Amino acid sequence: MNAPARWLSLLLVLTTLPGCIGYQQAELKAVRPIGPVASGPPATPEELNGEAPPLRGLTDTIPLVPPELVPPEPPPDPQPSF
Amino acid sequence: MNQRFALLVKVTARVATLAAVCIAACPSSSAADTGVNALVDRLSERIGPALAGTPSRDDERTPRPPEPGDRATVVSAALAACDAREACKIEADIQLSGPGPRLLLVDAGSVFKAGDAAWVAAPNQRFVVNAASERVMLVALPLRPGTAAPAGRTPLSVVASNDAGVVAVLRTVQRIETEDMQRLRRYVRERDGEVGVDTFIDNEDVRLARAMAWSKDAAGVQGRLPLEVVRFALYAVTANHTLSNAADWYRNFDKLEMNPAIALAGEKAHLIELVLERGGLNFRVYGPSWADHHYNRGVRAYREGDLEGAEKAFRTATTRQADLLRGHYNLGVTLYRKGKYTEADEAFQVGTGIDGAEAAMFYNRGATLWRTGDMLGAARMFREALSRNARDPEAGDWLAKADPQNKTAPRATPPKKGKKK
Numbered sequence: 001m002n003a004p005a006r007w008l009s010l011l012l013v014l015t016t017l018p019g020c021i022g023y024q025q026a027e028l029k030a031v032r033p034i035g036p037v038a039s040g041p042p043a044t045p046e047e048l049n050g051e052a053p054p055l056r057g058l059t060d061t062i063p064l065v066p067p068e069l070v071p072p073e074p075p076p077d078p079q080p081s082f
Numbered sequence: 083m084n085q086r087f088a089l090l091v092k093v094t095a096r097v098a099t100l101a102a103v104c105i106a107a108c109p110s111s112s113a114a115d116t117g118v119n120a121l122v123d124r125l126s127e128r129i130g131p132a133l134a135g136t137p138s139r140d141d142e143r144t145p146r147p148p149e150p151g152d153r154a155t156v157v158s159a160a161l162a163a164c165d166a167r168e169a170c171k172i173e174a175d176i177q178l179s180g181p182g183p184r185l186l187l188v189d190a191g192s193v194f195k196a197g198d199a200a201w202v203a204a205p206n207q208r209f210v211v212n213a214a215s216e217r218v219m220l221v222a223l224p225l226r227p228g229t230a231a232p233a234g235r236t237p238l239s240v241v242a243s244n245d246a247g248v249v250a251v252l253r254t255v256q257r258i259e260t261e262d263m264q265r266l267r268r269y270v271r272e273r274d275g276e277v278g279v280d281t282f283i284d285n286e287d288v289r290l291a292r293a294m295a296w297s298k299d300a301a302g303v304q305g306r307l308p309l310e311v312v313r314f315a316l317y318a319v320t321a322n323h324t325l326s327n328a329a330d331w332y333r334n335f336d337k338l339e340m341n342p343a344i345a346l347a348g349e350k351a352h353l354i355e356l357v358l359e360r361g362g363l364n365f366r367v368y369g370p371s372w373a374d375h376h377y378n379r380g381v382r383a384y385r386e387g388d389l390e391g392a393e394k395a396f397r398t399a400t401t402r403q404a405d406l407l408r409g410h411y412n413l414g415v416t417l418y419r420k421g422k423y424t425e426a427d428e429a430f431q432v433g434t435g436i437d438g439a440e441a442a443m444f445y446n447r448g449a450t451l452w453r454t455g456d457m458l459g460a461a462r463m464f465r466e467a468l469s470r471n472a473r474d475p476e477a478g479d480w481l482a483k484a485d486p487q488n489k490t491a492p493r494a495t496p497p498k499k500g501k502k503k
Contacts, residue, residue: 039385040384040385040387040419041384041387041389041419052449052452052453053445053448053449053452053460053476053480054449054476055415055418055419055446055449055450056415056442056445056446056449057415058381058384058385058412058415058416059381059408059411059412060381061367061377061378061381061382062364062366062367062374062377062378063364063367064247064318064319064322064358064363064364064365064367064368065246065247065250065319065363065364066362066363066364069246069247069250069362069363070246070362071190071246071249071250071253071361071362072250072253072254072257072360072361072362073117073253074117074124074189074190074253074256074257075117075253075256075257075260075261076117076118076119076260077117077118077119077122077124077185077187078119078122078185078187078208078260078301079119080119080121080122080183080185080210080301
């Protein structure tokens with residue numbers, strides 16, 4: 001094998017090797033951003049025309065923070081010994 | 083003999099001096115009642131006037147000014163840097179008026195701000211301040227997700243948090259790291275300079291202890307909750323984040339694939355729920371083990387127009403908690419909007435059979451039965467709705483339309499036959 005062929009084969013190995021056995025970056029799926037909250041599907045034409053009783057809407061989400069929440073008292077201070 | 087007497091006098095005098103020093107250093111009884119130590123300065127009560135910012139939101143208020151006296155005061159603060167995982171460092175300059183040392187304790191309540199961006203210092207950090215002027219480095223977290231850290235050293239102002247949820251989370255972390263320590267330390271041993279949990283027991287305390295980071299300093303063995311737990315509990319309060327958002331966070335910041343990210347978020351979920359529960363918050367909306375979590379997912383999916391997702395979430399919620407009234411109600415509404423009137427009626431029927439069902443459940447079942455053509459069934463449901471809320475005009479109107487001949491009216495009870503005297 002002459003010199004240019006040797007260089008060419010080395011180049012081929014170096015360029016293809018990482019794709020086979022080297023470190024592969026994990027392909028990340030797009031994270032869906034939290035968008036503005038829509039109001040849900042509309043009422044049917046029968047409901048709008050007064051031919052059928054209009055359905056009452058969804059009840060709301062359960063809040064993490066109850067409206068009446070009173071935070072706990074802070075713990076007593078540590079007792080430092082300087 | 084005289085020498086012995088002189089020695090006795092000297093020893094007695096020293097003991098008396100030591101006793102006097104001890105009495106002077108002891109906190110007063112009123113301070114002890116409130117848990118305030120005379121040698122400790124709480125950060126939220128030591129914000130200097132030059133550092134105090136102006137509240138710009140409902141969940142902020144002006145910080146309480148420090149009282150005159152022998153105390154440390156935070157006079158300026160700047161955001162030094164944030165790392166690739168959103169953990170930030172805040173440089174705070176402390177001035178000491180009077181003799182030291184003092185212990186600066188990071189408590190809940192102070193919010194560091196630069197424009198709209200806000201950070202809170204991780205609770206329970208402690209710094210000994212001895213010199214007249216000292217700089218300390220606080221570990222801080224963004225208050226809300228997606229907070230872009232400004233480039234360079236950014237001057238900060240401080241407001242007090244008026245958000246009960248944020249204060250509850252931070253104080254709970256503080257309480258776990260102080261009050262629970264006495265209990266948790268029983269399972270911690272020091273081996274070859276490493277401090278860690280060493281027990282074969284498996285209970286709630288041991289699991290909590292295992293999740294904490296342990297170290298040893300001059301004050302003894304200390305345990306800290308992972309910073310991520312504080313972060314996700316805060317995000318849950320300020321941005322309604324749940325376990326799936328925590329998984330997304332791991333995907334974004336730790337470059338993890340979906341499944342490892344979900345697994346990692348799941349590992350932390352128990353601790354986050356513990357902090358939320360102990361803080362008095364509705365922790366069941368956080369993780370997928372609970373019906374409330376699926377219920378909230380259903381509401382969000384419905385509002386985005388994803389009726390398939392909403393139906394699935396409400397079905398999961400009602401399976402996990404069979405008496406979840408609002409779950410059955412919303413499942414009925416979703417199925418109705420999908421045009422599945424028979425299935426919607428089944429959902430409302432289950433709901434109407436649960437104690438505490440309100441007029442809307444009966445009304446909606448009436449509306450659904452109308453769609454299926456069962457006018458008398460609809461009329462009966464409108465009557466039930468009226469019996470629960472007599473001032474429901476819609477139910478009254480549709481009752482008149484569904485049953486114009488009043489066939490569903492309750493029959494008058496025949497008078498009882500009395501015995502003839």
